[in-house]
Amino acid sequence: MAAPQASHSHPPLEGSTRVIATVALALATFMNVLDTTIANVSIPAISGDLGVSPNQGTWVITSFAVSNAIAVPLTGWLAQRFGQVRVFVTSVLLFVLASALCGMANSIGMLIAFRVLQGLVAGPMIPLSSALLLQSYPPAKSAVALAIWAMTTLVAPVMGPILGGWISDNMSWPWIFYINIPTGLIAAWLCWRVFRTRESPTQQKPVDYIGLALLVIWVGSLQIMLDKGKDEGWFDSGLIIALAAVAFIGFCFFLVWELTDEHPVxxxxxxxxxxxxxxxxxxxxxxxxxxxxxxxxxxxxxxxxxxxxxxxxxxxxxxxxxxxxxxxxxxxxxxxxxxxxxxxxxxxxxxxxxxxxxxxxxxxxxxxxxxxxxxxxxxxxxxxxxxxxxxxxxxxxxxxxxxxxxxxxxxxxxxxxxxxxxxxxxxxxxxxxxxxxxxxxxxxxxxxxxxxxxxxxxxxxxxxxxxxxxxxxxxxxxxxxxxxxxxxxxxxxxxxxxxxxxxxxxxxxxxxxxxxxxxxx
Known part of the structure; x- marks a missing residue:
């Protein structure tokens, strides 16, 4: 599940309030997407500073992406249980915290762990930002709203490599994460001011814990296998064989469970x-x-x-x-x-x-x-x-x-x-x-x-x-x-x-x- 479909139970925003809402949601989306590209040009600097190979440094990118993907299906359940606005603002604030922890990491293990955390808390941000944006515009302008949102997600890949490169060359790589702190705090404050009175209805819904656990197991095992395969000699390594087996078996159980569960994740x-x-x-x-x-x-x-x-x-x-x-x-x-x-x-x-x-x-x-x-x-x-x-x-x-x-x-x-x-x-x-x-x-x-x-x-x-x-x-x-x-x-x-x-x-x-x-x- 993802964000609930944009509901128009609240009337569309008007005038300057809609502009502020659009800017706030754009800032949060920009910050999230920026973190998928800003680290790319900084991998040599990060890997050199932490004493690992550039190949191992790419885990900084893939760990964020995988944990983010795993968190996305939970967005709908979280939004229905706690409300879209609360989940979105909390997600932005936790993203700020995780970004600060990434900047303070002094080993590749710590950095990857904090990037996993960052990816997990970032999961609800993209789908909920689009849902809240759609609620802010009248239905006739929903295509325009989506185009604005899509444009924001395209500006970030332009700025990410430039910012990441400049920061790595002129400051130090932790600042590629620290710059999220003011951006995230401003976005969270503006969103709360605009949307706190426009919270979505909440309801108690069961969550598919077994399906979620199986999802984490097979996706995580497969990604670790792909990341460590070259260093371990691929299938000459018992670890890689074990990870492949866990990923395959986990995937099979995941398929069967999700196709038969009443409330699949x-x-x-x-x-x-x-x-x-x-x-x-x-x-x-x-x-x-x-x-x-x-x-x-x-x-x-x-x-x-x-x-x-x-x-x-x-x-x-x-x-x-x-x-x-x-x-x-x-x-x-x-x-x-x-x-x-x-x-x-x-x-x-x-x-x-x-x-x-x-x-x-x-x-x-x-x-x-x-x-x-x-x-x-x-x-x-x-x-x-x-x-x-x-x-x-x-x-x-x-x-x-x-x-x-x-x-x-x-x-x-x-x-x-x-x-x-x-x-x-x-x-x-x-x-x-x-x-x-x-x-x-x-x-x-x-x-x-x-x-x-x-x-x-x-x-x-x-x-x-x-x-x-x-x-x-x-x-x-x-x-x-x-x-x-x-x-x-x-x-x-x-x-x-x-x-x-x-x-x-x-x-x-x-x-x-x-x-x-x-x-x-």
């Missing part, structure tokens, strides 16, 4: 609807690839191209610029368009930018990095909203909350898994390419001999010359591995275009994506 029966199945599969697979790109790009630039965290942030940030411009236009005009066509445009642009990146070399210019990021903004603007419209079309009003929560859970989990799987594959392929390229470095290869002689003539010792050549091989190997991932991403994005068209076309009503007409065309 995740309503898997929704997958019987073709449009929900297709829309959720498309948005989750697309987000999995996108998030893999989001994690790999800054690591590659900083470790192998010599970029500072600030410049890596500036190179990746433009992804949201075009999205900010186009999102309101897409939101306003989506009711008049076939969402399958809009989603197809998103996947075509994703594929185009992936193929552009597949031609990257170690000598590429800064603008060569920027252009694909900038163009990808068009994909971001046409990705989430139409696929949500496809997924929710034809569902009954009382199913919207559960469907939104389930789709968010699958999408966020897919993103976390993608980050772990693709960074591991990137490093494994880089190791393979390094071994292949290094075979050419021997005294009998004229090119290698000439390079060594040239470096030694400049005053380098043989060991120093070999170290420099090894560094060049590292760069080439990592770049070859990255371009393979970009090629792979491009072809999968093209395949997802076909997947989208398996959905039935449904007319999207004026009330927004959640009010689709039930009839198929």
């Amino acid at each position: 995740v309503d898997l029966r929704l997958f019987k609807g073709r449009n929900f199945l297709i829309g959720t599969a498309a948005v989750s697979l697309g987000y999995c690839l996108f998030f893999g790109n989001v994690v790999i790009m800054p690591l590659w630039m900083q470790q192998f191209l010599g970029y500072t965290a600030t410049w890596a942030g500036l190179a990746t940030a433009p992804v949201g610029l075009l999205a900010i411009i186009l999102s309101p236009i897409v939101g306003k005009n989506l009711p008049k368009m076939d969402p399958r066509m809009v989603a197809s445009v998103a996947f075509m642009v994703f594929a185009l930018t992936s193929f552009m990146r597949s031609h990257f070399t170690v000598n590429l210019a800064f603008m060569d990095l920027v252009w694909p990021q900038l163009i990808q903004g068009a994909a971001m603007a046409t990705f989430f909203v139409p696929l949500s419209a496809i997924s929710l079309s034809g569902l009954k009003p009382q199913q919207i909350a559960s469907a939104t929560g389930l789709q968010n859970f699958v999408r966020i989990t897919a993103g976390a898994f993608g980050a772990s799987i693709f960074t591991t594959l990137w490093q494994d392929r880089a190791t393979l390419h390094h071994a292949q390229l290094a075979q050419a470095i021997d005294p009998y290869n004229p090119t290698a001999r000439a390079a060594l002689d040239g470096l030694q003539s400049q005053g380098y010792s043989l060991e120093q010359a070999l170290a420099m050549i090894n560094r060049l091989i590292d760069q080439q190997a990592a770049t070859l591995s990255a371009t393979e991932f970009f090629w792979f991403s491009g072809y999968v994005f093209i395949a997802l275009i076909a997947v989208v068209w398996f959905a039935q076309r449904r007319q999207i009503g004026g009330g927004g994506p959640g009010t689709a007409d039930a009839g198929a065309h």
Whole structure:
């Protein structure tokens, strides 16, 4: 379950009060989404300061994503038990506390633990912010409200890499978490002032504790397996085999329990609807690839191209610029368009930018990095909203909350898994390419001999010359591995275009994506 469907039992807000409510909800959403990207360019700084490898540093990203995904299905129960406003404001305040603890962490274990806590308390923030925003606007303007909300979630990915890079280079990495403190306190205060008299009705509802426990067990085991697999030698390790077994068995029990329980924490029966199945599969697979790109790009630039965290942030940030411009236009005009066509445009642009990146070399210019990021903004603007419209079309009003929560859970989990799987594959392929390229470095290869002689003539010792050549091989190997991932991403994005068209076309009503007409065309 997720946030209850936006109810209009309270009249829409008017004038300056609506503006304040929109700003407050935008601040909270901005802070939450910012924390999914701000750490990306800071991973080398965090891992270096805490004495771990950059690969282990990516746990800072995946731990937040997984715990956040697990918490999302509980949002609906919490909101119905305690009220949307109380849960939202409490969630924001706890997020501030968890952010402060993350900044004070002095080991990778502490940081990951506090990031897990941060992800858990952040779970209700995104679905409840959209629900409260919808309540603040009249039904005729709900599409505009959703477009504003979506635009906020796109500004944060632009600012996240820039802020994270600048803070890492000019201050220290804990400040990427400390900046949440004033933002969160202001957002919580404003929201409480505006919404405290607009609390939603509460009721006692049972919670599926067994289903929740099984969810935590199988998702947590699978994520730990993916994160530790490379370090432990994958299935040569008893720990990895045990985690895989626990994840598989836990998943099987989870399926059986959730399909038979009267009040499941995740309503898997929704997958019987073709449009929900297709829309959720498309948005989750697309987000999995996108998030893999989001994690790999800054690591590659900083470790192998010599970029500072600030410049890596500036190179990746433009992804949201075009999205900010186009999102309101897409939101306003989506009711008049076939969402399958809009989603197809998103996947075509994703594929185009992936193929552009597949031609990257170690000598590429800064603008060569920027252009694909900038163009990808068009994909971001046409990705989430139409696929949500496809997924929710034809569902009954009382199913919207559960469907939104389930789709968010699958999408966020897919993103976390993608980050772990693709960074591991990137490093494994880089190791393979390094071994292949290094075979050419021997005294009998004229090119290698000439390079060594040239470096030694400049005053380098043989060991120093070999170290420099090894560094060049590292760069080439990592770049070859990255371009393979970009090629792979491009072809999968093209395949997802076909997947989208398996959905039935449904007319999207004026009330927004959640009010689709039930009839198929």
